[in-house]
Each structure stands twice: as C-alpha cells, then as structure tokens.
Amino acid sequence: MLKKLTLAALLTGALALSNSAAAMVDRTLCVFDVVGANGDTYQMMKQYVLAAQQWGVNFELKPYTDEALAKSDFRAGHCDAVELFGLATRSILKFPGSLDMMAALPSYDGLSTAVAALSDPNAAPLMKEGRYENAGIIPGGKVYLFSHDRNILDDWEKLAGKRITVISEDEQAVEMIKYIGGTVMPASVSTFAGMFNSNSADLSYAPAFAYQALEMYKGLGENGGILRYNLGILTFQVTLNHDRFPTGFAQHSRAWVYENMWDVGMRLVKKAEATIPTKYWVNLSTNKEARYNEMFSNVRQRLYDADRVYSRRMQRMLKTIRCRELPDNAECTQDTEGGPAI
Numbered sequence: 001m002l003k004k005l006t007l008a009a010l011l012t013g014a015l016a017l018s019n020s021a022a023a024m025v026d027r028t029l030c031v032f033d034v035v036g037a038n039g040d041t042y043q044m045m046k047q048y049v050l051a052a053q054q055w056g057v058n059f060e061l062k063p064y065t066d067e068a069l070a071k072s073d074f075r076a077g078h079c080d081a082v083e084l085f086g087l088a089t090r091s092i093l094k095f096p097g098s099l100d101m102m103a104a105l106p107s108y109d110g111l112s113t114a115v116a117a118l119s120d121p122n123a124a125p126l127m128k129e130g131r132y133e134n135a136g137i138i139p140g141g142k143v144y145l146f147s148h149d150r151n152i153l154d155d156w157e158k159l160a161g162k163r164i165t166v167i168s169e170d171e172q173a174v175e176m177i178k179y180i181g182g183t184v185m186p187a188s189v190s191t192f193a194g195m196f197n198s199n200s201a202d203l204s205y206a207p208a209f210a211y212q213a214l215e216m217y218k219g220l221g222e223n224g225g226i227l228r229y230n231l232g233i234l235t236f237q238v239t240l241n242h243d244r245f246p247t248g249f250a251q252h253s254r255a256w257v258y259e260n261m262w263d264v265g266m267r268l269v270k271k272a273e274a275t276i277p278t279k280y281w282v283n284l285s286t287n288k289e290a291r292y293n294e295m296f297s298n299v300r301q302r303l304y305d306a307d308r309v310y311s312r313r314m315q316r317m318l319k320t321i322r323c324r325e326l327p328d329n330a331e332c333t334q335d336t337e338g339g340p341a342i
Helices: 007-014 041-054 067-074 108-119 121-127 169-179 192-197 249-274 287-308 312-325
Strands: 025-032 057-064 079-086 131-148 163-167 183-187 203-207 223-228 233-241
Touching: 007 057, 007 121, 025 233, 041 057, 041 249, 067 079, 108 121, 108 131, 108 233, 108 312, 121 233, 121 249, 121 287, 131 163, 131 249, 163 169, 169 287, 183 192, 192 203, 233 249, 287 312
Parallel strands: 025 057, 025 079, 163 183, 163 203
Antiparallel strands: 079 233, 131 203, 131 223, 131 233
C-alpha cells in the first residue's frame, strides 16, 4: 500500500501552521452521520477536532442525520466546514467528489493510492474550486448490491425490470440502471433502506455498515443476498470554505487526515463488513465477474463521453490505478476513459 508520502515536512510545520501563529479562531463543522451524534463517523471526527486545535482552529461539531440539509446549511454559510459522502461533494468540488466513482477501484489499496496522491501538495490546485476546498478524505467502505432474491445477482442481465433505489445526486447510478433496463426508485440516504425493507424496491446498493446501522437485514429475509462485487468505494470528505480558515489549513488537514485517519476509517469498514453473515454473500464466477466489469466499463465510458458527471481527469487517474492492479483487464489496452492505461 502506498501510504507514506513526504509527510514528515508537512506534519512538522512546513505549511506554516505553527502553534505560535495567529490566535485561535472558532469555526463550525457540520457532520453527516446516518446515526447522528452517536454514530461512528461523528465520533471519528472528534479526533479531527482535537488535531485542528493545534492548527489554530477550534471546531464546534454539529451532527446531521440528513445529508441534504447538512450540505444546504454549508452552502448557506451556516457551517464553515462539512463532512459528507464524496457523492454529495461532487457538485461542490468535482475533482475530489468524483473519487466515489462506480466500480472504479478494485480494492482499498487502490483507494489508498488515490487518496495519497490527492493529499500530496502537488494536487492542491485540483482540490480547490471557487471558495471551497477539500480538507481530507476518509474511507467509507465498498458499496454492495442488496437483493430480496439472491438468485438474480449472479448475472446483471437478470436485473432488468427490477426496482432499484437511487440516492439523490447519484447520476452515475441512474445511468447504470438505464443501461441494465432496471427501474429507478428515487431515494435519499435517509429513506433507501426503509424502501428496501418494506419491499418498495427490489434492490438497493449500500456499504456494509447499512446492514446493521440501517437494519437492512430485515429486507434480506431468508431468500435475500448481497453481491460480493465492489460497485464502488464510498469516502467521507471534509470540505471547507477556505476563506474562513488560516492560510495552508486545508493542505495541512488533507495530509494529516490521510496519515492519521485512514487506518481509523478502515477499522470501522472492516468491522462493518465482518458483521454480515456468510450466508448472505453471493460470489461471482470469473466469467460472471468479467461481465459485470464490462458492463460498468461501458457505463463509465458513456459518462466520460457525456462529460457532465465525473471529472475526466479523475476518471483517467482511477483507470490508471485500476490497471496497475489488474493489468489483464481488457479495458487497460482499450481507448476508453481517456485512453489506454498500459
């Protein structure tokens, strides 16, 4: 895993954020957590708050269980910084927000490589857009497909006609569902699990923590299943209004978050994945997995051509990382998503 950057200089003050600098400033950090103040994400951000005090910022944490409201309050200036899923961040900061791309990275090591690159000072110009700037990225877990009927998961063509929940702003999922011939069921982070559990939807995609935290085991019942295929990897991203923070704060924060919160996030991810009973997992044969890979490659290419959802630069970077890990994938030599990666 590519983990250690040239962070020593960053963490010893190379970014000119010394303890003797300007006086402490009070700022508000709005934190989205589906469980609220008792959730793992909110508790994890307390560690970040303590670190920020050493950089001259005293954060007040405000918990939100409604991601759309947290985002709206941030845009309205009620929050100086906000923690959201990368999917929700994409309309604020397109480049880092595009990291949560469907089936774009095969492993957590691949995500670590990407986040390491984004946390490096050389990437700083890409992490800022207008008055907003990314201040850190934490792994949120692979996204899996939950189904009431496990027998339809081994072939994506069997999903045609099925009702699939789609989180608001997730345009990539809408494109994918159109491609496979499914029916889009609009939902939010707060409602999709309930729709699945009440049989208002046939399938829902979610990270492993939703199994317990959102009680999605209720919708699985005896015949349900979870496809052991990585539909994408969610991230938690901290975004701030950079005019409200000391010079260099965001870069210092990005480096610190990667160095100090990556492992914290991964422990929570692995814990959540371990809670899912073995009986629910549906594994794919090599051939069936290749068919899923091809389908997602085609959908991503459609989105690349449309140039309205992802940052093309991010899309090209993720293909490069993907093909370094899986160089035998057919796409790696094809002129897709910006060109051959090998």
